[in-house]
Amino acid sequence: MEKANSSVPKPRKTSVLSNYEISVSIAFKRDCEVFLVEFAKQKTLSYAKFANIWQLKNMSYIFADQTYVSLLKTLCEECFAILTQCIIHQKNVYMKIGALYLLYGLYYKQPIEGMVKIRVSYDEYTIIKDLMDEMAKEKYMEPLFIFAKLKADVAFNYVGCSMPRSIRFIKNTKKAFTAHTLNANFGENPLSKFEGILQDESVVKLQDTCKRYEMALKKNSSIYPNIDQFKSTIMDDLNAAHKKLFSEDHSTPSEQIETDLKILNSRQEIKLRALKSENATYRGAKQVLTAIDLE
Structure with missing residues (x-):
């Protein structure tokens, strides 16, 4: 019986975590691009506008259906790293602040006991601080509040380099981030x-x-x-x-989101009117006929 040829290279084993990181990075970048392009179209730094788009895009479900805590932690790390780099490298101020709002929202939505921190190096923190100084100069208070809240809750982990130095991170699976990673054309709906x-x-x-x-x-x-x-x-x-x-729907993504925002605003107005009504009878105040009453 002949021995197997030892010169034939064995297929390289890739870790589950490494493959997961690549998949997460690609998927979240796409979601991030679509979200930030829509926010930038609003031409405002209003957190209320951001919150409307957050609800329409169902960003709260980004951590759903994660089976393992270790993978959930990796997902948080990848999301925070991508958004931090977006704040650092983007030229569009609406996308910068939109990324900050996203970072804030996802940080407090993470379903992990012992929250994953946001890694920032000294150079990165300096750039973010300069951005906040610019916001203060222009009297935009909402971005300042968001940043101050993150700092007060010790959300940042101040590190020597943004990428961890360990065996797992020796080979970087992410492509280099450039200022043009997120732009209007790249964030368009592929169907267009x-x-x-x-x-x-x-x-x-x-x-x-x-x-x-x-x-x-x-x-x-x-x-x-x-x-x-x-x-x-x-x-x-x-x-x-x-x-x-x-054949059925010819509306563009921007037209669709405007329609969705109108529907959301109308629902909020109805809710407010209902809460202000003093003559309305709610379920808790209604008298319900039960079997005991019939005896």
Whole structure:
């Protein structure tokens, strides 16, 4: 019996934690981009506007369905690191403050006993402090309150470098963060790029190629009777997918969020009117007929 060839390299084992970090980083960056682009469109630093978008995007569920505490801790670390880098590197002030608000919201929403701290190096803290000085100069009080609240609750862990130095972090799985990681184009709904695909030059050429190929098959079938004639369904599938996606709702993401905000505001107004009403009878005050009363 021959021995197995020892020169054949064994497949490299990747840790569950490493794969999880990569998946979390990609997923949260996408959610973060969409959220911050929508907040930046509001052209305001109002925390109330931020809270409306937070509710519409269901950001409270970001920690849902996490089975293991260790993975939940990793999720918190990744989210905090991405948002911190966004505050540091973004050029758009609305995205900077939006990232600060997100950092604040997620920090207090983390469902961990012994909360995960936000790692900031000296250089990073200096940049954040300069941003807060600018907010104070312009008299924007809400970002200042958020930052002061985080500091008062000891949310920051002041470190020598933002990335931990241990075996687990020797190979950085995250791509370098640049100022252009989050921008309006990157944060657009991917479906918006697909909407005009039928008019794209490459798709028009594909349609023409399919037609010419079908004609050539018919022409050669008389010479070669055994040739397999078939019609390509590529364009039919593409048209069907396009019709399914865009035949019902043509609203853009920005139009949709404006509609959702109007609905949310109207619901809040109804709730306030109900609370102010002095003549309304609520469930707790109603007399309910029970079986004892019938005896």
